[in-house]
Amino acid sequence: MTSTNAATTLPADHPLVDGRTASSALVTTYRGERGDVTPVWFMRQAGRSLPEYRELRVGTQMLDACLDPELSSEITLQPVRRHGVDAGIFFSDIVIPLKLAGVDVDIVPGRGPVLGKPVRTAADVAALPTLDPSALAPVAAGVARTVAQLGTTPLIGFAGAPFTLAAYLVEGGPSKDHLRARTLMHADPDAWAGLLDWAATVTGQFLRAQVVAGASAAQLFDSWVGSLSLADYTAHVQRHSAKALSAVAELGVPRVHFGVGSGEVLEAMHEIGADVMGVDWRIPLAEASRRLGGGVPLQGNVDPALLAAPWPVLERHVLDVLESGKAAPAHVLNLGHGVPPETDPDVLTRIVELVHSR
Amino acid sequence: MTSTNAATTLPADHPLVDGRTASSALVTTYRGERGDVTPVWFMRQAGRSLPEYRELRVGTQMLDACLDPELSSEITLQPVRRHGVDAGIFFSDIVIPLKLAGVDVDIVPGRGPVLGKPVRTAADVAALPTLDPSALAPVAAGVARTVAQLGTTPLIGFAGAPFTLAAYLVEGGPSKDHLRARTLMHADPDAWAGLLDWAATVTGQFLRAQVVAGASAAQLFDSWVGSLSLADYTAHVQRHSAKALSAVAELGVPRVHFGVGSGEVLEAMHEIGADVMGVDWRIPLAEASRRLGGGVPLQGNVDPALLAAPWPVLERHVLDVLESGKAAPAHVLNLGHGVPPETDPDVLTRIVELVHSR
Numbered sequence: 093m094t095s096t097n098a099a100t101t102l103p104a105d106h107p108l109v110d111g112r113t114a115s116s117a118l119v120t121t122y123r124g125e126r127g128d129v130t131p132v133w134f135m136r137q138a139g140r141s142l143p144e145y146r147e148l149r150v151g152t153q154m155l156d157a158c159l160d161p162e163l164s165s166e167i168t169l170q171p172v173r174r175h176g177v178d179a180g181i182f183f184s185d186i187v188i189p190l191k192l193a194g195v196d197v198d199i200v201p202g203r204g205p206v207l208g209k210p211v212r213t214a215a216d217v218a219a220l221p222t223l224d225p226s227a228l229a230p231v232a233a234g235v236a237r238t239v240a241q242l243g244t245t246p247l248i249g250f251a252g253a254p255f256t257l258a259a260y261l262v263e264g265g266p267s268k269d270h271l272r273a274r275t276l277m278h279a280d281p282d283a284w285a286g287l288l289d290w291a292a293t294v295t296g297q298f299l300r301a302q303v304v305a306g307a308s309a310a311q312l313f314d315s316w317v318g319s320l321s322l323a324d325y326t327a328h329v330q331r332h333s334a335k336a337l338s339a340v341a342e343l344g345v346p347r348v349h350f351g352v353g354s355g356e357v358l359e360a361m362h363e364i365g366a367d368v369m370g371v372d373w374r375i376p377l378a379e380a381s382r383r384l385g386g387g388v389p390l391q392g393n394v395d396p397a398l399l400a401a402p403w404p405v406l407e408r409h410v411l412d413v414l415e416s417g418k419a420a421p422a423h424v425l426n427l428g429h430g431v432p433p434e435t436d437p438d439v440l441t442r443i444v445e446l447v448h449s450r
Numbered sequence: 451m452t453s454t455n456a457a458t459t460l461p462a463d464h465p466l467v468d469g470r471t472a473s474s475a476l477v478t479t480y481r482g483e484r485g486d487v488t489p490v491w492f493m494r495q496a497g498r499s500l501p502e503y504r505e506l507r508v509g510t511q512m513l514d515a516c517l518d519p520e521l522s523s524e525i526t527l528q529p530v531r532r533h534g535v536d537a538g539i540f541f542s543d544i545v546i547p548l549k550l551a552g553v554d555v556d557i558v559p560g561r562g563p564v565l566g567k568p569v570r571t572a573a574d575v576a577a578l579p580t581l582d583p584s585a586l587a588p589v590a591a592g593v594a595r596t597v598a599q600l601g602t603t604p605l606i607g608f609a610g611a612p613f614t615l616a617a618y619l620v621e622g623g624p625s626k627d628h629l630r631a632r633t634l635m636h637a638d639p640d641a642w643a644g645l646l647d648w649a650a651t652v653t654g655q656f657l658r659a660q661v662v663a664g665a666s667a668a669q670l671f672d673s674w675v676g677s678l679s680l681a682d683y684t685a686h687v688q689r690h691s692a693k694a695l696s697a698v699a700e701l702g703v704p705r706v707h708f709g710v711g712s713g714e715v716l717e718a719m720h721e722i723g724a725d726v727m728g729v730d731w732r733i734p735l736a737e738a739s740r741r742l743g744g745g746v747p748l749q750g751n752v753d754p755a756l757l758a759a760p761w762p763v764l765e766r767h768v769l770d771v772l773e774s775g776k777a778a779p780a781h782v783l784n785l786g787h788g789v790p791p792e793t794d795p796d797v798l799t800r801i802v803e804l805v806h807s808r
Contacts, residue, residue, distance in 0.1 A: 271790055274755035278763050318711065321732045321753075353676065355713045356732055374679045374714055395679075397632035405636050432629055 101343050106306060107239050108345060113246035113308040118179045121422045122309055122346030122368050124389050130414060130423055131178035132447045133248070134440055135350075135370075136430035137171035138183040141437050144170050154199035155191055158184045164234035165241070172245055175441045176448075178424075179246050179309070182235055182302055186252025186313060187260065189298035192231075193223035195261075203266060210264035212276065214283035223294040231298065232305035239306035246309060248348075249302025253314035254291035254332040255325075261287065270319050277328045288332035296339025303340045310340045311348040311370070317361065318353025318372075325357045334364040341365060348391060352429055358383055373397075373428025378419035390420040393428035394443070399435045403442065410446055459701050464664060465597050466703060471604035471666040476537045479780045480667055480704030480726050482747050488772060488781055489536035490805045491606070492798055493708075493728075494788035495529035496541040499795050502528050512557035513549055516542045522592035527599055533799045534806075536782075537604050537667070540593055540660055544610025544671060545618065547656035550589075551581035553619075561624060568622035570634065572641035581652040589656065590663035597664035604667060606706075607660025607698075611672035612649035612690040613683075619645065628677050635686045646690035654697025661698045668698045669706040669728070675719065676711025676730075683715045692722040699723060706749060710787055716741055731755075731786025736777035748778040751786035752801070757793045761800065768801055772808060 107113040117131040139145055145167055149157055157163045167183040187197050187205045196208030211217060239247050255273075260266070262273035277284045299310050312333065320329060337347055349361050350370025362369050362384055371380040371392035380390060398409045410425070417423030425447050431440065465471040475489040497503055503525055507515055515521045525541040545555050545563045554566030569575060597605050613631075618624070620631035635642045657668050670691065678687060695705055707719050708728025720727050720742055729738040729750035738748060756767045768783070775781030783805050789798065 269754070269787065271755045271758070274753070275758040278756055278767070279759040319732075321734070323734070353711055374677075376679070376681070395632070396627065397629045398636055400629070400633040401637040409636070429627065 102304065106304075107242070107246065108308045112244050116178070116244055116246050116308070118246050118248075118424060119308055119346060121424050122348065122389060124367075124422050126422045130417070130425050130447050130450065132425040132444050133177040133179040133181060134171070134175075134427050134431050135181070137175065137177060137440065138167050138181060139431070140433035141431045141435040141440070142170055142174065143437075144174075154201070155185060155188065158188050159230040161230055161233035161237050165237035168234075168238045168247070169241055171440075172242065174437060175444050177444055179248050180238060180242055181248045181250060181311075182238065182307060184231065184234075184250070186250075186257060186295070186315075188231065189223055189228075189251070189294040190257065190261070192227040192298075193294050194221040197260075200265075205260050206265040207261060210272075211261040211287060212272065214280060214286070217283045217286045217290065220287070220290045223297050225297060225301070228297065228301040232301050235302050235305035235307055247307045248309045248311055249299055249307030250311040250313060251295040251299035251302075251336065253312050253317065253349075253351075254288040254295060254336055255317055255320070255329045256313065256315045257291040257295060258284075258287050259316045261291070270316055274319065274324070277324065281328065284328060285332075288329065289335070292332040292335040296336045299336065300339045300343070303343050303345050307345065309346045309348060310337075311350060312337050312366070314349070314351040314354070314361065317351035317357055318355075320357060322356050322360060325360055330360055330364060333361070337365045350391070362388060368424070370426065371428065377413065377416040377423065381420040386419070387421060389422035389424070390417060391424040391426050394425065396427050396429050396432050396435075399427075399432065399439055403439075406439065406443070407446060410443055411450075414447065414450060460662065464662075465600070465604065466666045470602050474536070474602060474604050474666070476604050476606075476782060477666055477704060479782050480706065480747060482725075482780050484780045488775070488783050488805050488808065490783040490802050491535040491537040491539060492529070492533075492785055492789050493539070495533065495535060495798065496525050496539060497789070498791035499789045499793040499798070500528055500532065501795075502532075512559075513543060513546065516546050516592075517588040519588055519591035519595050523595035523599070526592075526596045526605070529798075530600065530603055532795060533802050535802055537606050538596060538600055539606045539608060539669070540596065540665060542589065542592075542608070544608075544615060544653070544673075546589065547581055547586075547609070547652040548615065548619070550585040550656075551652050552579040555618075558623075563618045564623040565619060568630075569619040569645060570630065572638060572644070575641050575644045575648065578645075578648045581655050583655060583659070586655065586659040590659050593660050593663035593665055605665045606667045606669055607657055607665030608669040608671060609653040609657035609660075609694065611670050611675065611707075611709075612646040612653060612694055613675055613678070613687045614671065614673045615649040615653060616642075616645050617674045619649070628674055632677065632682070635682065639686065642686060643690075646687065647693070650690040650693040654694045657694065658697045658701070661701050661703050665703065667704045667706060668695075669708060670695050670724070672707070672709040672712070672719065675709035675715055676713075678715060680714050680718060683718050688718055688722060691719070695723045708749070720746060726782070728784065729786065735771065735774040735781065739777040744777070745779060747780035747782070748775060749782040749784050752783070754785050754787050754790050754793075757785075757790065757797050761797075764797065764801070765804060768804055769808075772805065
């Protein structure tokens with residue numbers, strides 16, 4: 093967890109090793125130090141809320157854009173230039189490792205990831221392909237291009253947690269309560285464990301590729317974890333999330349874990365080896381910090397619904413979040429979920445200015 | 451809260467007053483008494499999981515079916531006959547009071563309630579129509595027909611909570627995080643309060659009409675409350691839910707309140723005047739009981755995902771739920787959410803037999 097440790101495993105020209113990002117506000121805050129300024133970035137800052145993104149994406153399918161190093165790099169950089177945020181988050185998608193492994197998956201606009209053939213039986217699980225590390229070359233190339241231009245601004249790599257990936261794989265697409273996935277969890281625990289182990293492996297490879305190529309931090313997203321009871325999470329999910337995150341453990345980058353609606357499982361999610369916990373908008377940071385024992389740096393949790401409210405209302409909310417975040421040892425300001433596509437990007441810039449001015 | 455009290459306000463031939471249902475397992479359990487047998491019913495037991503329902507509904511739109519006393523009654527009775535459950539739940543929809551007030555709303559198959567014109571401004575709120583009590587006649591007639599045939603089996607009346615109704619009204623249809631609704635809550639708290647007050651009034655009228663016409667209990671559903679922080683719930687929602695439930699307060703029927711993903715707001719939801727709390731599948735009943743101080747009868751919370759698992763797996767889960775429910779003073783077994791449409795109805799019957807055999 094020290095830069096010495098990182099130096100032994102990351103390339104010498106990695107931004108975290110060669111001195112570019114190790115003392116950045118983001119990385120030091122993730123390490124638990126409270127600096128003069130609260131760093132800020134936004135989940136889904138790279139994407140549909142930006143006109144320059146929509147322009148760039150014309151004629152290119154989502155997953156193709158993710159796998160085009162020039163495009164993924166440029167899209168990653170757009171919000172950093174525009175908003176002055178303290179981090180880039182690599183433009184990609186949590187299903188990219190599935191796609192690169194050879195799973196028939198695509199992103200259907202307005203719907204989300206859709207599988208050609210859902211994975212619903214032990215035989216389906218056994219037939220899942222392995223992910224050849226060389227297939228991750230476009231991801232690594234995109235990251236490398238990005239960090240070459242980011243300078244001292246750290247890049248965050250990310251991946252989806254095994255449960256969220258499994259939910260897509262079993263359901264065949266987005267779903268409300270992930271009933272089919274959760275049925276499989278109980279109906280065939282061995283097939284389920286095999287599926288989550290596979291997902292942990294490929295998503296860990298994806299996360300590791302980004303870190304090795306230059307990302308200074310790693311975030312694991314468990315978008316759908318909120319549909320689980322604590323008992324189901326600990327019995328059927330937790331160890332697989334831990335495996336996914338362990339893929340970058342010895343690289344020495346800060347590891348962030350985030351889930352939506354995670355009130356019941358927040359502490360258990362932290363136990364997978366996360367250094368920092370992302371908190372959604374439902375739980376005040378001070379309460380999250382209390383539940384986590386007071387020693388965990390937090391990231392969050394401006395309510396995305398407030399982005400469309402008049403500025404004085406949003407400003408007061410952001411200040412409340414900053415105040416609540418003081419209960420944690422360190423705090424990176426973010427949203428409590430992703431940027432809604434219809435967000436006015438100027439509002440995001442204004443939040444960055446506000447947070448940096450405090 | 452006593453039958454004497456009920457007798458003074460409900461008609462003398464109401465099932466709760468004339469002796470038919472006052473000593474039923476459901477009503478006595480809702481009152482907090484633990485009897486020899488745990489009563490059981492299923493949210494959405496009347497509906498798409500039953501072939502006899504799908505047959506009856508051919509050629510009839512959802513809201514038309516709700517407003518046809520003969521149909522709504524027959525559909526309500528189908529699962530009582532088939533499964534031997536301890537209660538009927540009136541077949542209707544939470545948007546019925548909106549429809550009867552004159553709001554342009556319809557149920558689009560596969561999507562849910564869709565509004566002709568979303569309600570998004572103070573002017574929109576001010577223009578909402580009042581609900582003439584006489585418009586509720588088809589609801590009352592459906593309830594009356596139903597209880598005439600139910601005998602000693604109590605009928606549960608139900609309504610949607612103001613927040614859930616407001617979410618549909620503002621969004622114009624189903625949505626994921628109810629962002630627009632929650633934006634309005636903060637951007638224009640007065641318009642929001644007006645909207646929720648209106649929703650509380652009409653949904654309270656709807657609930658009261660069912661109780662007066664013969665329902666022996668009343669359940670208020672807050673399907674989307676799980677998208678709220680506790681602070682938002684208490685500041686902007688709670689008093690309106692209390693108003694909705696107060697519409698049946700002096701009628702002396704047990705009042706049940708249920709929300710999905712309600713872990714953060716469970717205690718605050720109970721404070722609106724609920725006698726019984728429904729619990730979703732995410733929180734064990736024993737934990738819910740602990741959070742509620744140990745004195746509140748509970749309803750729930752078999753995980754709907756388990757309905758499609760092999761019987762031995764489901765059986766063990768149901769027995770676990772029964773065991774966990776012993777932490778509460780009294781327990782009505784139910785699902786932790788609605789019956790999925792693809793559920794094998796025989797599985798529901800088997801659960802009833804299992805619960806009644808313990």
